[in-house]
Amino acid sequence: MRLTRKQTICDIPILKIRDYFDHIRPALISPEMISEQFDLNKEKTKELIDVLLSEGYIESAKKKGKYQLTIKGQALCVARYTNPLNKEKADKLFQEFMERVEEINSNEFYLYRVSKIVLFGSYIDPEKTDYSDIDIAFELSRKAKSHEEFMEMDEQRIKEAELAGKSFPSFFDQIGYTERVVLLKMKNKCRYISLHRMYDGILNITKTKQVYP
Incomplete structure (x- = not known):
């Protein structure tokens, strides 16, 4: 999830709502x-709460009269501001992303393959003409046929990295290194590519579109 400066909820900049949510979480909201936070009268307060509920940012808590952040609300807390993408630019970035996926899957250097890709968010909304980012959920699987083969190749890649000058301050820094290499390749430092695991709860509450395989 990424935000633009013009986005508002009930005429309140969404960036202000994001900052407030981030400040108070995980406390309940009344x-x-x-x-008090947004200097609203009773009517406007109810209107804002109703919209936050309907758009899935908050939900009723067990304690009467209180609300809590949903998965979407939690995602809003860490959302970043970017300039919007037009469709041409977004399509180009996604095409480049898929080219990197093909490279990962065909290059023996990478020990994982990208086995599934699902899109969600504004990029698959047919009514949108510009986008805050491209939300991509992915699944990785090992290329090795056995655990033993994978561990051998994993150790080899770590040794190769050390010979190339990369340092691993501790054993824990080595754990998951070969997976992080794949993630970095997928992301390619593109701030508009937002990567999510397939178990991200946001996928349960939003429209999705599987595009690979």
Whole structure:
């Protein structure tokens, strides 16, 4: 999830709502807190809460009259600001992403293959003409046929990295190194590519589109 400066909820900049959510989490939210934070009367407070509920940012908590952040609300807390993408640019970035996926899957250097890709968010909304980012959920699987073969290749890649000048301050820094190499290749330092694991809860509450395989 990425945000633009023009986005608002009930005329309140979404960046302000994001900052407030991030500041108070994981505390429960009350109408009084909302009213005080955004200087709203009772009617406007109810309107804002109703919209936050309907858009899935908050949900009713077990404690009466209180609300808590949903998975989407938690995602908003860490959302970043970027300039919007037009469709041409977004399509180009996604095409380049898929080319990197093909390279990962065909190059023996990478010990994992990208076995599944699912899109969600604004990029698959047919009514959108510009996008805040490209939300991509992915699944990785090992290329090796056995655990023993994978561990042998994993150790080899770590040794190759050390010979190339990379340092691993501790054993824990070595764990997952070959997977991180794949993630870095997928991301390619592109701030508009937002990567998510297939077990990300956001996939359960939003429309998705599987595009690979």
